Amino acid sequence: DADVTQTPRNRITKTGKRIMLECSQTKGHDRMYWYRQDPGLGLRLIYYSFDVKDINKGEISDGYSVSRQAQAKFSLSLESAIPNQTALYFCATSETSQWGNQPQHFGDGTRLSIL
C-alpha cells in the first residue's frame, strides 16, 4: 500500500460544485502539504499543516480551504469550483526534524477537471 494515498485519482466536475480531495498517510509524519501543478508553472503550495491544530496558507490559497482531521488525514476543499482550478493536485508529507534535509513524500496526485 502507498504511504501517501490521495483520493480520487481523477475527477471531472462542473463549475460551482463543491469538491473535496482527500489525503491520508501511514508514514507517521506531522507535516502535510497540498500543491497544485500546472504546465509551465511547476508545483505551487496551497496550504500546509504541521499538526492538527496548525494550518497555514501557502502561495495560492484563495478559493481553497483545508481540514486536518487527524495527524494522518489532510483534505483540500474547493468550495465553488471554477475552470481555472483545473490542475493536478498533490498531497505531500515530511518528517519533523532538526535537519531540514528531510524530503517530501508525495501521493500519486488527483487530476481535477472543472468544466
Added chain:
Amino acid sequence: AQTVTQSQPEMSVQEAETVTLSCTYDTSESDYYLFWYKQPPSRQMILVIRQEAYKQQNATENRFSVNFQKAAKSFSLKISDSQLGDAAMYFCAYRSYTGNQFYFGTGTSLTVIP
C-alpha cells in the same frame, strides 16, 4: 520567498549518453537543502537526490550526480548512461535550514532517444 529557476523547459538525450539539467536559485540564506525530483508519465513524484548546502562534496546516487556551486547558486543534475526509464519531468526544489516550505522550479521535461 526563495525562487528556483529551471531555464530549460525541454531537453533530450541519446540513450547511454550523459545529460545535465540546470537549476539556479535565489536566496540570502547560508544554510539550506536542495533536491531533485523526477516525475515520470505515471505522475508520481520521486526523490532522485538531495544536497546539503554545508557539504562541499557533491551528492551522488548511482547514475545521478549533482554539481553544486554555492557561490553561483547553481545546482545542476547530471544523468550518466541515460536510460529510457529516465524520461520524465525533473523538478529542482529548495528548502531553507529552518524553513517550513519547499520551493519548486518549473521543471525540465527530459526525452530519451533510443
